[in-house]
Amino acid sequence: MSCRSPVIVALDFEQQQHALNLVSQLDPSLCRLKVGKEMFTHFGPDFVKALQQRGFEVFLDLKFHDIPNTVAKAVAAAAELGVWMVNVHASGGSRMMQAAKEALLPFGAQAPKLIAVTVLTSMEQSDLTELGIMLTPAQQVQKLAALTAAAGLDGVVCSAQEATLLKQQFGQQFQLVTPGIRPANSAADDQRRVMTPKAAQLAGVDYMVIGRPITKAADPLGALKAIVDELA
Numbered sequence: 001m002s003c004r005s006p007v008i009v010a011l012d013f014e015q016q017q018h019a020l021n022l023v024s025q026l027d028p029s030l031c032r033l034k035v036g037k038e039m040f041t042h043f044g045p046d047f048v049k050a051l052q053q054r055g056f057e058v059f060l061d062l063k064f065h066d067i068p069n070t071v072a073k074a075v076a077a078a079a080e081l082g083v084w085m086v087n088v089h090a091s092g093g094s095r096m097m098q099a100a101k102e103a104l105l106p107f108g109a110q111a112p113k114l115i116a117v118t119v120l121t122s123m124e125q126s127d128l129t130e131l132g133i134m135l136t137p138a139q140q141v142q143k144l145a146a147l148t149a150a151a152g153l154d155g156v157v158c159s160a161q162e163a164t165l166l167k168q169q170f171g172q173q174f175q176l177v178t179p180g181i182r183p184a185n186s187a188a189d190d191q192r193r194v195m196t197p198k199a200a201q202l203a204g205v206d207y208m209v210i211g212r213p214i215t216k217a218a219d220p221l222g223a224l225k226a227i228v229d230e231l232a
């Protein structure tokens with residue numbers, strides 16, 4: 001049975017056992033799990049399989065950004081691994097995103113959702129200016145989301161602050177996956193474009209990626225349940 005919760009818990013641990021200790025406290029009906037660059041580089045596909053064997057759907061957050069052929073092959077490898085969602089960087093361009101989408105066609109209904117990262121939630125105006133991008137974060141997100149939608153991907157990674165705008169522009173079917181979610185009174189850490197879970201839900205977000213507010217909590221299951229209950 002597919003998970004109905006919008007919460008995706010980000011597993012960012014140096015030690016596999018620490019991650020698995022946390023996962024053993026969680027419930028696949030309450031959340032999905034995200035494996036990113038740190039844990040995949042340390043522990044590889046076997047770690048993803050270990051999570052799947054425990055009943056969790058996995059978002060493989062490797063943010064592929066390379067030439068079209070390489071990204072297409074990497075996305076197909078993720079599909080073979082049976083992940084629920086995989087992502088690329090929208091700034092890799094339309095041809096790269098189209099190649100990624102085409103690589104998933106042979107997987108039919110079993111293909112993972114394919115989404116594209118727009119502007120990292122850790123970035124603010126000054127970070128874009130430094131890169132020579134003279135648009136606001138919301139404008140740059142909109143621009144990259146338009147390329148993503150035209151390439152036929154399922155949606156984007158953005159901040160919840162852009163959700164209302166993107167749903168208006170690209171419709172309800174275009175999926176919004178938002179890190180930078182912080183319950184009230186949580187530390188923002190290195191995130192810059194943040195929003196609370198409830199505000200994100202009201203803005204139309206489909207999936208909320210939440211790491212440290214859950215994984216570093218004294219009671220991770222309690223922290224997850226409090227968020228899920230607030231969203232019910």
Ligand SMILES: O=c1ccn([C@@H]2O[C@H](COP(=O)(O)O)[C@@H](O)[C@H]2O)c(=O)[nH]1
Nearest residue numbers: 010036119120121179180209210211212
């Ligand atoms: O724009 C982005 C894209 C990905 N992330 C990832 O999400 C989690 C967030 O973790 P927190 O502990 O809740 O900050 C992390 O794995 C990032 O790599 C992101 O934050 N922003």
